Amino acid sequence: MHLLPNSLPGRLCAILLVTVFFTACNSKDDIELPDNNIRIRKNAKDLSSQEMADYVDAILTLKATPSPYSDTLSYYDQFVRWHQMAVEKKLCTTFGVAHANPAFPAWHRKLLILYEDALREVSGLDVALPYWDWTDQASTDAVFSPQLMGGNGDPNEEYAVMDGPFRKDNWTVNLFTIRTNYIGLNPHPWLVRNFGATLPGPDYPGYPVSLPTIADINGCLDIETYDVEPWGCGDGRQQESFRFCLEGFLQLTCDGAQAMHNIGHDWVAGFFEVPVDTVKMLPVQAVNSFCDSIMTGTVPNNIRVGSMEPLDVSPNDPAFFMHHCNVDRIWYEWQQIPGNERKYEPVSGAPNGYNLTDEMYPFDLPQFQNRGSMNRHGLTPESMLSTTDLGYDYEL
Ligand SMILES: [Cu+2]
Incomplete structure (x- = not known):
């Protein structure tokens, strides 16, 4: 300890x-937290009106509170930035710790427990994160109700979210993507959603978008192996690794059709076209702070995507955390199967950040060690294996 x-x-x-x-x-x-009882994370549809109001108020308070880890960000935006930093590292090193590798579930469990702690810290209430069960229409309806995340975007407003606590005039997006194929496609400083909408063609996204089914989830839960080499994006071996299956890449290249976690991002965000200008492609650039390089590319100037789509800054939409709470719940459910409790591969030998006892970036950076709360739950995948040790359980 x-x-x-x-x-x-x-x-x-x-x-x-x-x-x-x-x-x-x-x-x-x-930091003062309300109490040390085990928290129960519930399906969003099972929250009382008071629990919904407390959860939303805590998020709005987090957005209005300066980050204790940075002079320039709000406490909420700190979480967006941590997620973006993990993606920046991957763009510069070909591997990172948050996505397309074995630590994906553990890295996001770490982000979620820090977020839950932060909501409890700023609200003084014993908030537990609720989850969005993609397979349950009542859960989807509750998550995207005006009492929680607000609904679909308005087609007359380029799909800006116009209702609920995170509507256009009440929630500001401050961090923008640096992914070269997305810079310029989500320029809106407010939330944008176009549920389930897709576009044809090879990109953006070029495949049908629908939420995962119970059969999809059971297919992942049935896989006994946690992960397999080459530790990346599935390569047609979706049914050989629980982590491949849960994360939802279907091909080694990480391109093409997606499933499970990945397609949930696509579904909330959606894709759409705006009137075409005379210039068909726009040159774009952004700075990657990890390797201090300029990311450049060209994007079609008539395509737009919702806030949950550009991977790095997808936590701009607070629905991210309810989506990822469900990802975490499925991992938890898999861990309840006898023999799976503490399964994790690789133990060693893979790139730094993938292995059981590697510290996860960017949580391990010295600049984020100014508070005991960063390390309270540990920094490694190993320290994320038991939700009971972390202080919570799921109501399944
Ligand atoms: Cu992520």
């Missing part, structure tokens, strides 16, 4: 804390 904070003031504060028997100690290393 690493309970002592890293900084000297933090350590003095911790010693003082013990000395004066829990007299208030206001170091930023010690």
Whole structure:
């Protein structure tokens, strides 16, 4: 257990804390959380109206609170940035820790537990993350109701979200994609959604988009192996690795048709066309802060995508966290099968960030070690294997 904070003031504060028997100690290393009971993450449709209101209010408070990890971001946007940093690293190194590799479920479990802790910290309420069961229409209806995430975008407003707590005039998007094939396709500083909409052709996305079914999920749960080499995006071996199956890449190249987690992003975001200008393709560029390089490319200037589509900044839409809570729940369900409890491959020998005891980027960066709360739950895939150790369970 690493309970002592890293900084000297933090350590003095911790010693003082013990000395004066829990007299208030206001170091930023010690966040106050409502209680230490095990939290139950429920299906969104089973939340009471009060639980829905508390969850939404906590998210809005998080957006209005400065990040304790950065001088320039809100606490909510810090989560978007962490996700983007993981993608930036992958764009520069051909591997990263968050996607298309064995740590995908563990990396996102880490992001979610930090997010849940942050919501509890800023609200003072014992908030548990609710999940969106893609196969349950009542769950979909609850998630995208005005009481939770708000609904589909308005076709007359380029599919801007116009209802609910995260509507256009009440929620600002501050971080934009650096993925070369998406820069310019989601320029809106508000949320955009066009549920289930697809476009033909090889890109954006070029395949039908529908939510995963119970059979799809059971197909993944039946797979006994956690992951297999080459530790990337499925290569026609979707049924050989639980992680391939859950993440939802169907091909080694990561292109083409998608399933499960990946297609959930596609479904919420949607794809659409806007009137064509005389210039057909737009040159685009953005800076990748991981390798300090300029990402360049060209994109069709008449294609737009919703906020959940550009992978790096997809947490801009708070529905991201309800989607990923369901991904986490499916991993949890798989872990309940006898023999699967602590399964994880690879233990060692793969690129750094993939292995059981590797620390996960960017949570391991020194600049994010200023609070004990970053390390409370550990930084490795191994430390993410038991939800009970992390303080929560799922109501299935
Ligand atoms: Cu992700």
